[in-house]
Each structure stands twice: as C-alpha cells, then as structure tokens.
Amino acid sequence: MTLQVVAGSFRDPSGFVYTKNGTLYRQVNRVFAEEYDAVRASGLYEELASAGLLVAHAEDDPAAAATPDAHVVLRPERVPFISYPYEWSFGQLKDAALLTLDVQRRALDRGFALRDASAYNVQFVDGRPILIDTLSIGRYTVGEPWIAYRQFCEHFLAPLALMAHTDVRCAALQRQYLNGIPLDLASKLLPTRTRFSPSMLLHIHLHARAQQKYQHADVKAETGGRRMTTAALRNFLTSLRDSVEGLKWEPAGTEWADYTTNTNYSDRAHDAKKARVAEFASRAGARVAWDLGANTGLFSRAVRDAGVPTVLSFDIDPAAVERNHRAIKASGERGITPFVLDLTNPSPAQGWAHEERMSLAERGPADLVLALALVHHLAISNNVPLERVAAYLAQLGRWVVIEFVPKSDSQVRRLLTNREDVFPGYTREGFEAAFAPHFTTAACVPVEESERWLYLLERR
Known part of the structure; x- marks a missing residue:
C-alpha cells in the first residue's frame, strides 16, 4: 500500500488531501464533523456540484482513511492539472x-x-x-x-x-x-x-x-x-x-498575440502543418498534451480535434492567453485550458519547505509536448543551449512534436538583427545531435513552402 499526503494540504486542521494506491481522497477530520454534516444535510454540496461550481465527490469506505481521527473519507474527481493564480x-x-x-x-x-x-x-x-x-x-x-x-x-x-x-x-x-x-x-x-x-x-x-x-x-x-x-x-x-x-483589461495587439497572422508561409502550408501536427499527436496516442508557446491555441485545437482529450495551452504573452480564454468561453468548447508561462523562468516549487506549490515539471510529465516555432526563441533570444532545451523537454513529456527553424528563416534573421551571431551550433545537424541523447526520432518531415522541419520525438 502506498499513501502520500499532498504536500500543499496541511494548513487546515479540518482535513487534508492524500493519495492511496493511486486514488485521490480528502479526509474530513472529526474536529470538523458537525460543520461537514450540517453542510451536507443542507443540500448545498449537491447544489454547488450540480451547478459545476464545486468539484464532484463521493463519500468512500472509512477504511480508506489516512489517520484514525477521520470522520468521513471523500473521493473527489481529479482535476487534470493543478494551476496557480500567477499562471492565469x-x-x-x-x-x-x-x-x-x-x-x-x-x-x-x-x-x-x-x-x-x-x-x-x-x-x-x-x-x-x-x-x-x-x-x-x-x-x-x-x-x-x-x-x-x-x-x-x-x-x-x-x-x-x-x-x-x-x-x-x-x-x-x-x-x-x-x-x-x-x-x-x-x-x-x-x-x-x-x-x-x-x-x-x-x-x-x-x-x-x-x-x-x-x-x-x-x-x-x-x-x-x-x-x-x-x-x-x-x-x-x-x-x-x-x-x-467593473474591472476591465483589453488584450491589445502585441507581437506574440498577433504572431499567428504574421507567419512567413502560406495558408496552404499552414494547413498542411496543422494536419501533420494532428497526425503526430494521434500517432503518440496522448491523453494529455502541453502546448508550449501556444499563442492563441491554434495547434492546441488541432491536437484536441485529433483525439487528445486534455490540452494545456501555455504562452508567455498574457494578451495571447487572454484571447485564448475568451475564445473558449465564447464558444463553450472543451478540452483546452490556457495558462501564462515563461518557459525560461517556469513556475518553481514554492511555499513551505519548497513543497506547498509544485514546479511545472513536478506537475507533469505530459504524454505529449508541442514545441512549435519555439526552439529558436529559447536558443537565440534567450541563449539557452540546445542541449539544455532537449534535457528539459525530456522532463516534461514522453513524446515531443517540435519544429526546427533554421537561421535562413526570416523569423530567425529578425532575431539576429543588431546582435552578434554566437550560435554556431544552431543548425539542423546541431539540433539533432543535441536531442539524440534524450529522444529517438519517430518521424521527420519538412514544413511545406519553408525551410523548417517538423519532428516527432519519443523519449528514450
């Protein structure tokens, strides 16, 4: 039997959350028994759960309790991904x-x-x-x-x-x-x-x-x-x-929020890329995908439509994430949740003993990671060596769909404007060599009407 108390669940003496043999539980301690029973008898829990305001839960076998002072053991539905307010x-x-x-x-x-x-x-x-x-x-x-x-x-x-x-x-x-x-x-x-x-x-x-x-x-x-x-x-x-x-904020047009409309290849090539990404996602058989640098979620939706039921759509630009969120609300679509993330400074382990709030990597790994039009920003804009990019992505997911954008591409040339090119290893050969210790290449295809390449990699 394996029992593990959730590290961030310790501040409330009324109860705590834990896993036992892989099942998630919430224990209600005896000190909170009268309060819990009163709320339960009032019908409030059922009202909130049926309205989609409170996570659904059921009372479980008392034998599943973690400690002897349990009043009730609850089995709540799992949330696919735990996020934090600074990521919203x-x-x-x-x-x-x-x-x-x-x-x-x-x-x-x-x-x-x-x-x-x-x-x-x-x-x-x-x-x-x-x-x-x-x-x-x-x-x-x-x-x-x-x-x-x-x-x-x-x-x-x-x-x-x-x-x-x-x-x-x-x-x-x-x-x-x-x-x-x-x-x-x-x-x-x-x-x-x-x-x-x-x-x-x-x-x-x-x-x-x-x-x-x-x-x-x-x-x-x-x-x-x-x-x-x-x-x-x-x-x-x-x-x-x-x-x-009464508080309003409008996501004004920013460089990244408008990025999907400022690409350097045609609509036909763009559609072909979407189809290929969807094909790779289907081939990976993923249940959970993380789209890193998702912008407003175009490829997140392609992956979702290919059969991945849970897609987390991350981007550094709050305007892009806000647009994605509003699109989801307006359409009522499901399967996609956007978050704000700076991949060069991802959410760390924080709080008491560095355990109360988990780092991004601790909340993974995902089955599939998308890294489309992303590596050149990490490697050239932020001077992150390709070897380090590969090692971190290997922590985050089993499969990776990744795009290599060469120096001859107009987007990379723009990044190199007014700065010294100190990236001799930033070549397709250098990219493949950096990722080889961590991944095997399952597929590699050119992106139509460009010099870009799309890879499907599986972690070793």
Whole structure:
C-alpha cells in the first residue's frame, strides 16, 4: 500500500488531501464533523456540484482513511492539472473571483459561508473555474461580517485592480506573495484616480488603512466593528461583485498575440502543418498534451480535434492567453485550458519547505509536448543551449512534436538583427545531435513552402 499526503494540504486542521494506491481522497477530520454534516444535510454540496461550481465527490469506505481521527473519507474527481493564480490570465482570475462570490452567495442563502477565499481553492477544468476545497464552507453566524473578506481582496480584487489600472504584468506579484497581495502595497501601486472610484476606495484604499489600524484585531474591527445583518451582507457581496465586474483589461495587439497572422508561409502550408501536427499527436496516442508557446491555441485545437482529450495551452504573452480564454468561453468548447508561462523562468516549487506549490515539471510529465516555432526563441533570444532545451523537454513529456527553424528563416534573421551571431551550433545537424541523447526520432518531415522541419520525438 502506498499513501502520500499532498504536500500543499496541511494548513487546515479540518482535513487534508492524500493519495492511496493511486486514488485521490480528502479526509474530513472529526474536529470538523458537525460543520461537514450540517453542510451536507443542507443540500448545498449537491447544489454547488450540480451547478459545476464545486468539484464532484463521493463519500468512500472509512477504511480508506489516512489517520484514525477521520470522520468521513471523500473521493473527489481529479482535476487534470493543478494551476496557480500567477499562471492565469486576467479573465481567468476574474472568473475565479466571480465563482468565489457565487459560492459565497449560495452558501449564505442556506445559512453557511466560505471560511476562506483563497484563490488556490479554485482550479480550471476545460477552461472553466471550479472550487476544489470541499471543507472551505462552514456555518455562518448571523450578524458577523464575512470572515474571508480580507483574503478575497488580497487574492482576487487587489491583483485584478493592479492588472486593470496599473499594468497587467503586476499579476506576477502573486508569485511572490503566495498569501495574497498586501492591500497596503496594492494601494500604493494603484494610480491616484482609483481613489475616486467608490469600489476601489472602499475595498482597497480604505480597507488597507483599516487593516493597518487594526492589524492586531479581528475582522469585525477591520470592517468597522458593526454587526451586519444577512441582508446587509448580501448587499456587501453585491458591492464586491460589482467591483470585480467593473474591472476591465483589453488584450491589445502585441507581437506574440498577433504572431499567428504574421507567419512567413502560406495558408496552404499552414494547413498542411496543422494536419501533420494532428497526425503526430494521434500517432503518440496522448491523453494529455502541453502546448508550449501556444499563442492563441491554434495547434492546441488541432491536437484536441485529433483525439487528445486534455490540452494545456501555455504562452508567455498574457494578451495571447487572454484571447485564448475568451475564445473558449465564447464558444463553450472543451478540452483546452490556457495558462501564462515563461518557459525560461517556469513556475518553481514554492511555499513551505519548497513543497506547498509544485514546479511545472513536478506537475507533469505530459504524454505529449508541442514545441512549435519555439526552439529558436529559447536558443537565440534567450541563449539557452540546445542541449539544455532537449534535457528539459525530456522532463516534461514522453513524446515531443517540435519544429526546427533554421537561421535562413526570416523569423530567425529578425532575431539576429543588431546582435552578434554566437550560435554556431544552431543548425539542423546541431539540433539533432543535441536531442539524440534524450529522444529517438519517430518521424521527420519538412514544413511545406519553408525551410523548417517538423519532428516527432519519443523519449528514450
């Protein structure tokens, strides 16, 4: 028997997540028994799960418990990929915030409330947010403010406001501040004009001031010390929702968001490349694919349509990822979830003992990795040797569909403009030699109307 507690599941004494013989479980400890039973009896769990707001779960055999103090053992549906808020686009973080408020409103209607509002309690499946922490809901005491208000503002409202009003790249602050962006910092970084916005003034600027004043007090003091009727709390939640919905960010045309329309080969050649990528994906028999440098997800969709049920679409450009996310929402399509990722500085292992949040590689490997029109950016724009590119891709996936773009290609010539060519090994022969220790070549074909080559590689 193998039992392993999920490294990031230790902060809540109510329970924890673990795997046993490969099955995922969540244990509800006896200390939370009354709360859990009350929520369960209310029908709230069923309501949330049927609405697609909470991950579905079933009560399992108590013999599957990890420790003797178990009250109930749950078997939740697995989320295909665990992502983190600093890997989400603006629209994804906004959708996760609205989901959290929706769950809080539904809970309040039945006499319950979210005990915390951590963004890490939300994951994305098929591009849509879902709450995964079954134990984050408990009884609500009438007259009390929402205990998770501050956390909601730090995890959702503050980063969204900074992305909308200051710079979308402020999203990266979430990687530094795993417990949420401090409100005093957000207040300092936001432009002065936001103080004339009633919602930003109340929930960010005045909230930050109150937080500093009552830093050793409880949430009641921080929210003014007043008792709050249930009706007043509903109005307060509506105010928060209006604040979130009022934040806008438009993904302006950027170099990479427009990249798919600025290629140097014809539509016919492009379609032929898509067909070949789909063929390679089908040949690999993949169930999970990671598309690195996916842009707005054109080839992610080709792979999905070829029969790969789960495709993660990564790109460094938040505008491209946002466009991809919006396209998924607008069409209602499934099978693709986009994320923001700088492959030269991928998400590291973070948090307590470097184990609470997993690195990108620890969340793999994928069955299939796509690296299309990517290697020249890594090797030439970022000076990453081909040998290191090969070694890292071998960590990430069993099969790799990869495109080699030679120096004679106009896109590479553009990268070499105004800089010394210090890449003598960047040749097709050098590429093949760098990848040979890690992969065998299953197929190699030219990309029509170009000097590019497309490879299907299998890890040794």
